[in-house]
Amino acid sequence: MPARHLIIGAGTAGLNAIRTIREEDGGASEITLVAAERPYSRMVLPYYLDRSIAESHVFTATAATLANWKVKTHIGKKAASLNAQGNTLTLDDGATIEYDDCLVATGSRAIRPSIPGADLPGVHSFWTLEQAREVIAGIAPGSHVVMVGAGFIAFTILNSILSLGAKLTIVEIAPRILPRMVDERGALLVDAWLRKHGVRILTGVALTRIEAARGKRRLRFRKGETLLADLVIMATGIKPNLDWLEGSGIRMNHGILVDDHLRSSAPNVYAGGDVAEGKDGVTGAPVVHAIEPTAMEHGRVVGANMAGRDVAYRGSLNMNIVEVCRLDVASFGAWDDPNAEAFTGLRPERSAYRKLCWSGDRLTGAIIIGQAADVWTTNDVGMLKGLVHAGVRLGAWKEHLRRHPFDVKPAFIASRTTEALLPQTILGRPSRTPELPATVIR
Amino acid sequence: MKVLKIVPQKCTGCLRCELACSYMQTGSFQPAKSVIRVSPYEGHTSYAPYTCTQCAEGWCMTACPVGAITITPAGAKDVVDDRCVGCKLCTIACPYGTIFYDPDTHKAFKCNLCGGAPACAEACPTAAIVYEEAETCDWLADFAVERSTRLLAVGGP
Ligand SMILES: Cc1cc2nc3c(=O)[nH]c(=O)nc-3n(C[C@H](O)[C@H](O)[C@H](O)COP(=O)(O)OP(=O)(O)OC[C@H]3O[C@@H](n4cnc5c(N)ncnc54)[C@H](O)[C@@H]3O)c2cc1C
Ligand code: SF4
Numbered sequence: 001m002p003a004r005h006l007i008i009g010a011g012t013a014g015l016n017a018i019r020t021i022r023e024e025d026g027g028a029s030e031i032t033l034v035a036a037e038r039p040y041s042r043m044v045l046p047y048y049l050d051r052s053i054a055e056s057h058v059f060t061a062t063a064a065t066l067a068n069w070k071v072k073t074h075i076g077k078k079a080a081s082l083n084a085q086g087n088t089l090t091l092d093d094g095a096t097i098e099y100d101d102c103l104v105a106t107g108s109r110a111i112r113p114s115i116p117g118a119d120l121p122g123v124h125s126f127w128t129l130e131q132a133r134e135v136i137a138g139i140a141p142g143s144h145v146v147m148v149g150a151g152f153i154a155f156t157i158l159n160s161i162l163s164l165g166a167k168l169t170i171v172e173i174a175p176r177i178l179p180r181m182v183d184e185r186g187a188l189l190v191d192a193w194l195r196k197h198g199v200r201i202l203t204g205v206a207l208t209r210i211e212a213a214r215g216k217r218r219l220r221f222r223k224g225e226t227l228l229a230d231l232v233i234m235a236t237g238i239k240p241n242l243d244w245l246e247g248s249g250i251r252m253n254h255g256i257l258v259d260d261h262l263r264s265s266a267p268n269v270y271a272g273g274d275v276a277e278g279k280d281g282v283t284g285a286p287v288v289h290a291i292e293p294t295a296m297e298h299g300r301v302v303g304a305n306m307a308g309r310d311v312a313y314r315g316s317l318n319m320n321i322v323e324v325c326r327l328d329v330a331s332f333g334a335w336d337d338p339n340a341e342a343f344t345g346l347r348p349e350r351s352a353y354r355k356l357c358w359s360g361d362r363l364t365g366a367i368i369i370g371q372a373a374d375v376w377t378t379n380d381v382g383m384l385k386g387l388v389h390a391g392v393r394l395g396a397w398k399e400h401l402r403r404h405p406f407d408v409k410p411a412f413i414a415s416r417t418t419e420a421l422l423p424q425t426i427l428g429r430p431s432r433t434p435e436l437p438a439t440v441i442r
Numbered sequence: 443m444k445v446l447k448i449v450p451q452k453c454t455g456c457l458r459c460e461l462a463c464s465y466m467q468t469g470s471f472q473p474a475k476s477v478i479r480v481s482p483y484e485g486h487t488s489y490a491p492y493t494c495t496q497c498a499e500g501w502c503m504t505a506c507p508v509g510a511i512t513i514t515p516a517g518a519k520d521v522v523d524d525r526c527v528g529c530k531l532c533t534i535a536c537p538y539g540t541i542f543y544d545p546d547t548h549k550a551f552k553c554n555l556c557g558g559a560p561a562c563a564e565a566c567p568t569a570a571i572v573y574e575e576a577e578t579c580d581w582l583a584d585f586a587v588e589r590s591t592r593l594l595a596v597g598g599p
Contacts, residue, residue, distance in 0.1 A: 369563035386537030419580035430498040
């Protein structure tokens, strides 16, 4: 009897797992997909928001693709409980599905602070396609949008809001913006840049309630003035969708604890993406990154293992990039390790900043901020990722980078980083072209 | 597979590859839009071009959330402009620093081997860039190690 694989969740991790199983087995096994939503990519929703892409562009598979891949689908259905001993999943409509192995890839959801008015009409999250549609319907040129929260996700939709002709105010309870993406000096630079580009930023302010006010929303804070908004976006954090696993006996901390094959405490139950607490490639510690590249790599490694290969995962690299008003902001690895030796470089006239973090003569993390039009910014973004990822020893180049933190290329090349990287692949074989359905490609 | 083999010892730093590349990729001569980039070594006494190796993993390709990067018949990883949303994820996924973002078009761009007839190799007068059947490798490291001793000793570029 062919193996019966069950994939729960049709986001980045789930879809990459399905595609990889089919790359490996050509259709020999049974695959069943259970997902609350149609397969799409959350992280391109900002480009749908500003209409630079059509809604159809966000989908990563259609019914036809899934049929082509011989995937049985339960779309619009939610996983309700897992019997890890009996190898069955129960859906919210009461149906049960038996599996030989399964992948839990149910991602995260947006959460809001429990303050009065947090659920009023006109107060939105921006995490799902449905929520994106609501925000699109609510913004018009000249609207005043108040973004609650100044983290990475808030920043991914900042350009879109501005390009729709809305006025934007960001309110953040922490004393500064982007607390989990860049250090304080970097945040100051980005903050100044945004103010220069017409964004109002209020940091260190605690939102206490939201009230309806004649078609608008009034935001009240612990101290200071109130704000009147046409639309409020709550970018106040996310939480992995794990509640339905309560009682399953699967070991969880912040996420599902997984080994180097992404197996949970039940060996035939894998977890990947935002719900998985897997190995960080730099620190070796278990962590929930909740980023796209980690979900993609998790999904592919799980897919290969489900298909019968033995693929160990080296761990994932925390990394983010966001562009705001043509300023690139990126960070990699352990950029926030307070104990690491760090070099910084600042070019205030170009709004450019670098931070390089070290363990001995290996780079363990980096922050890079610079104008998108500065050629060396994008050039160095990749090379710094390569240095952190490969963990090559930089020897005398370390001293060079202390003096010249913006001169990364010669250090990268002469440290034989390319040689170290070339043999590396995630699945132990060359990657294939991601097969996208003709209907999705347009 | 045919690859761009780089012989850095032969490079004179004439930058014709950058001009040819940008002309082929964008229709105008603008080295900033070239995807092969020449760097100086040892205080501008020698030079070497650097570009995408079309690596086996295809870090840019696997990272793209919308499958906008595909493998061409020539074996190059190439950005499909209509699919690319300009999210830049590929630029941080690529560990070689060889995929770029064009702020004018809002798209990623990279070496696509010009469909199997790379303009850089055709333009190079000294055969420092040749397009031939070979196993791709780290073409520059030995050269760069040898030509950086002075830089490291005096501590300045
Ligand atoms: C606006 C926005 C911008 C972003 N930008 C970036 C970025 O620039 N870079 C980056 O790295 N990351 C970014 N992210 C984060 C990135 O999208 C996620 O980390 C990634 O999608 C995680 O993949 P996943 O497969 O774990 O989960 P998801 O892609 O969230 O997929 C989860 C799937 O599970 C389904 N599901 C949930 N609960 C159940 C249930 N009980 N039963 C069945 N199915 C269920 C969902 O419907 C969905 O199909 C962004 C996210 C958003 C919203
Ligand atoms: S910038 Fe374009 S090619 Fe690169 S990851 Fe984003 S959508 Fe894909």
